Amino acid sequence: MTPTVLVSGGAGFIGSHVTVELIQAGYNVIVADNMSNCDKTCYNGAQKITGRKIPFFKMDFCNRRAVEKLFQTNKIDAVIHFAAFKAVGESVAQPVMYYRNNLDSFLNIVDAARTYGCPNILFSSSATVYGQPEKLPVTEESPRQEATSPYGNTKQICEDVLRDSVKAYGNIRGIALRYFNPIGAHPSALMGELPRGVPNNLVPFITQTAIGKRECLSIFGNDYPTPDGTCLRDYIDIVDLAKAHVCAVDRMMADKMKEPYEIFNIGTGKPVSVMELVNAFQKVNGVKLNYKIAPRRAGDVTAVWADPSKANKELGWKAQRTIEETLKAAWTWELFIAHK
Ligand code: WQD
Numbered sequence: 001m002t003p004t005v006l007v008s009g010g011a012g013f014i015g016s017h018v019t020v021e022l023i024q025a026g027y028n029v030i031v032a033d034n035m036s037n038c039d040k041t042c043y044n045g046a047q048k049i050t051g052r053k054i055p056f057f058k059m060d061f062c063n064r065r066a067v068e069k070l071f072q073t074n075k076i077d078a079v080i081h082f083a084a085f086k087a088v089g090e091s092v093a094q095p096v097m098y099y100r101n102n103l104d105s106f107l108n109i110v111d112a113a114r115t116y117g118c119p120n121i122l123f124s125s126s127a128t129v130y131g132q133p134e135k136l137p138v139t140e141e142s143p144r145q146e147a148t149s150p151y152g153n154t155k156q157i158c159e160d161v162l163r164d165s166v167k168a169y170g171n172i173r174g175i176a177l178r179y180f181n182p183i184g185a186h187p188s189a190l191m192g193e194l195p196r197g198v199p200n201n202l203v204p205f206i207t208q209t210a211i212g213k214r215e216c217l218s219i220f221g222n223d224y225p226t227p228d229g230t231c232l233r234d235y236i237d238i239v240d241l242a243k244a245h246v247c248a249v250d251r252m253m254a255d256k257m258k259e260p261y262e263i264f265n266i267g268t269g270k271p272v273s274v275m276e277l278v279n280a281f282q283k284v285n286g287v288k289l290n291y292k293i294a295p296r297r298a299g300d301v302t303a304v305w306a307d308p309s310k311a312n313k314e315l316g317w318k319a320q321r322t323i324e325e326t327l328k329a330a331w332t333w334e335l336f337i338a339h340k
Helices: 013-024 041-050 064-073 088-093 095-115 152-168 203-211 240-254 274-285 309-315 324-337
Strands: 005-007 026-033 056-058 078-081 118-127 173-179 181-183 219-222 235-237 259-267 291-294
Touching: 005 013, 013 026, 013 041, 013 240, 026 041, 056 088, 064 095, 078 095, 078 240, 088 095, 095 118, 095 152, 118 152, 152 173, 152 259, 173 240, 181 203, 181 240, 181 324, 203 219, 203 274, 203 324, 219 274, 235 240, 235 324, 240 259, 240 309, 259 309, 274 291, 274 324
Parallel strands: 005 026, 005 078, 026 056, 078 118, 118 173, 173 259, 181 235, 219 291
Antiparallel strands: none
8 A cells, every 4th residue: 555644844845845756756645734834835836746636634733632633534654744933033032932833743743653653753853953063064973062043952852852752662763854955946846935024044035136026135244264255055955855855754664774763964965155156046047146245144153064975875865956956946936936
């Protein structure tokens, strides 16, 4: 029988791309989302791309009874958890809201999974757990650093919840994927990022500036100790990132895990500076960006990029798409939503 994967937050940016890759790899997918931070654009896009009617539940994972019911009434072989708040600044202003939402939802999922026979749990974690690493690139063994925001702390706590639960209960196994900076959009231009209000992240701010929604991009700091003075990040294409989830689910399903709880860095291994990204965007899309150098943004780390060799070797996954392809897709998506 075809295994079924529950994708919490499956209507969002990352969740919708993962849904498509899972279906294309032969899985059944159930999407559940409370739609608190997205509309149905990406979910509809996922249905169009796959040509499938994807089962959808509008529900809040903080509602324990609803989560139990979902696991009781569906045979779920694996769950991937994306349903969470993700704005770093907002989490500093609203810590209780962040802790309640991001922790309750995951606790409910782990509890329901172990109780109702779903043995495989995949958690979407973040490179934010590494803070500013002493040694670069970062491996999975690099120490986590004290989180600088409640958002980042919820990622660390959920990793620990998964690790401890796998150890205690014996009937579940878990993988945490630590994403670096996911960017881009589906090449079909039917799914992509839809930030509400002013984007916090670099690429949506770039595309919105290029199309004229924003006046000017601020480059936060050019006096960092890096080759061109701007920060270095590991930008990972959203479709490549989504494929890593399929590899991780395959690994769990096939019982190929070396430990019952595993962590993988999901990045390219190549550092790219803010300035390089801005220049690549202009070049590949033939557009001119209005930008200025602004003061550093509080809380930014200077440089972080992955050593993805564990994921390369153990998951059989590797980032494929070039930064140019990714930035082209991001721009095509911006043009698509502008004309919708
Ligand atoms: C990238 C670089 C900025 C906007 C954050 C979260 C992390 C993760 C992904 C989310 C930095 C610079 C940005 C702008 C700029 N998780 N920048 N002008 O900060 O690496 O990571 O998003 O769910 O947890 O912290 O990503 O895209 O915000 O910034 O110059 O208008 O671009 O200073 O160097 P970041 P980002």
